Amino acid sequence: MSVEALLTRDYDANPGAVHERLRATYGPVAPVDVLGVHVWFVLGYEEVLHVLQNKGGAWSKNVDRWREYAEARVPADWPLLPVFQVNNSAFSEGATQHKLRAAWTKALAPFQDHSHPQAQLLKQAMGQYADDLIGVMSEGGTTGWADLAAQYARPLPLMVANRLLGFAAARGEEVVMDIWRMIDAGPDAAAAFQRLHKAMTELAAAKRQRPGDDLTSYMIEADPDLTLDELARELLMLPGLLDFTASLICNVVVEVVSNPAVRESLSAGEIDETVNRVALLNPPMANLTFRFPKTDVKLGNHTIAAGDPVMLSVAAAHADPRFAGGLDQHTIRSTRAHLAWGAGPHACLGHRLATQIATIAVQRLFSQYSRLKLALPADQLPWRASPFMRALRSLPVQYELAESRVPAPRGVDAPVTPPPSADGGAVPRSRSPLWSFLRGLRRSR
Template sequence: MTPQGPQPHQPPEPTAPAPAEPLLTRDYDANPAQVHARLRDTYGAVAPVDLLGVPVWFVMGYEEVLRVLQNAGGVWSKHPDRWKAHAEGRIPADWPLLPVFQVNNSTFQEGAAQQQLRNAWTSALAPFQDHGHPQAQQLEQAVARHADDLIAVLAEGGTTGQADLAAQYARPLPLMVADRMLGFTAGRGEDVVMDIWRLIDAGADEATALERLHAAMTELGAAKREHPGDDLPSYLIAAKPDITLDELARELLMLPGLLDFTASLVCNVVVEVATNPDVRESLSTGAIDETINRVALLNPPMANLTFRYALTEVKLGGRTIAAGDPVMLSVAAAHQDPRFAGAIDWNAIRTTRAHLAWGAGPHNCLGRLLATRITAIAVHRLFKRMSKVKLALPADQLPWRPSPFMRALRSLPIQYELAPAPPTTAPTPAPPTPEAPPPTEPADRPSRSPLWTFLRGLRRPR
């Protein structure tokens, strides 16, 4: 792609990515767009930054990010073995982000091994993403039911009140969907959901939660190999019969990233709807998918991507990237690149699909349709059940989770008012017979389980 219009000024090229200024600062947590603009003014499309003590190249130009993602020349790798500083032992063993790069799954693999696993994922996700498939229809019904159940827990405190929509709605909803897709038994599934939550939050027990999750996924894979079902692990095994249990467990552990992305996207869409009356009005016309796309452009949950490494010396954005140097691609900064943003008609009804929120090239997101559908249902059910959703803080004061990769709210405090329930006529239940026992509450409805007890404990007093 040939950029149009004047090119940004390129200062003298640094000879190495260090020394450099720290990227993750309070200013970055509060307003990354301002940091992007300052770095762009100082360095151009590619800036040397310090990431928690490790020097990396921070790529902010739309064209440059897209070029690396597409990797047409085969000069970029995601495999950490290509990271020169890591191979030479120059990355501290206690570097906080090191575990992210040590997960040996298809996220970081290359070539035939990666393609085989991605093909398996494509096949395994198809029943859940193809709207014509019964499994996808059942999943959509389950998402709506889970959403209603979470809203019902809020309603137990009254028809008006305050809530943290991140903790009480947006984050647990995708985890419940994952529980269903993985095919765990009810009790085991909730334990896994809670551990996924601990892993995403990177708390003090993150390491033990990861160990339990790997063991649970391995155990699940063994059970599904013996007794396949209509679930994600069984579909992965069917698509790649030679996959080992360890490989399967590592692949299934990719779900927390997709779930965190989806939860953040739900929150970001809710903020957009709550603060923009025109958007709220458009939801009644079925424009939720367009709103999701617009939010993915303006505020992508995956703001920065994990590293790529140059396989040979390469020029990028006027900089010379040495072989083995890491680059971190900033999707959020690329969307703000004047060469890209300046060409967008922001008043158009339909927003550009050329954004990079779902990645591009050989590592693009395979769960895009699933994440979008969960988000659409979550937003639709929320604003159908609530007549009022008002942010309890100004939008520019919402608390964001410090993260080098995600742009996710730590909490989403709101004031809400439930819409009046439509009148219904309850059918007269048939008397129980020995052949037809009395109906019981479905296993996936709210109960006194640890997960629902935890969620009820988050309710705020009126």
């Protein structure tokens, strides 16, 4: 069967139009080419949910189930191959997956249970990080221009990751910068990944000797039998979750400033509803990593052979007329039956944490700026080319600080309040590589 390339300029600019063309041609499942590999692209809500729920155990995410990969027919330099070779719980199955997810559930609980002291401290830290980032963006004056993606939405979740993992402050900032390099998949991404794996392994070893009140220590406590390599690979999942969160923050900001009804609801305190609405209408994780059927299966109008790669499109599923036709697109309150957080055995365990980060980020932003306006029309914003994420490359805005938030005059290089860190120390921000980088972004405008 002839197939068309999925990842084109048309797809980057308007994936919804591509989804509808494929749906009209093939139905809920379409054959496509993803960077030279033939893939079954699932567009139907019922079909995506069926595969995610995997009630009969017919589907696997383990790359060894991929027939062409097992037969060494996937090129060694295929760009996405390292994603599938990470070998952590995101791609495991059976007893191994249950064991690792149980450790995640127990380790995340103190940070996602709002009654727990660790969750309360983390919430305070999130607000402080948001305020500090806004302070750096606004150092040039009470009105100006900023890139909310690079200067706010992306660094904020990574700062939270630094705190969660329990890095000492100086090492944590190095890790934040390497996470950026890895996620952006630039020329130094491979070296950044190696440094990150080494850093995570060293962190795991240190926490075995001296545990703290952090996610790494709680993972070790939940499953003491985890090897250092296993633990490092699990911890490397955090950047993916938090890059998702950064994209969610950006998408929420665009929705708020572009839609007066949503802006009004934000004033009424409906931030959680706005975040949920955006997760439905513009999910950051647009497409999920591959699944592989263990036996031949019927899906949509096609029979999928055992071992064929299947890519599930959350964004296309949300737009499926069989699902979207029953939704009121104009209401602020929207269904929780969306798939932005997945479903079934691989559903996201950190969705409450990600939602909280996004909610605090948006609330702090709109409480401290009296005016935020897109510097480009919404349909001209630049999107990152990605097979999985629907994420803005930049989010340029014009801002005006609220009168009550106008800062006292101070030197441009004066450090703002250092954030709390797991070891109780802090890097003076006049010498911090992260904050120097962020100030450099401001000066370059």
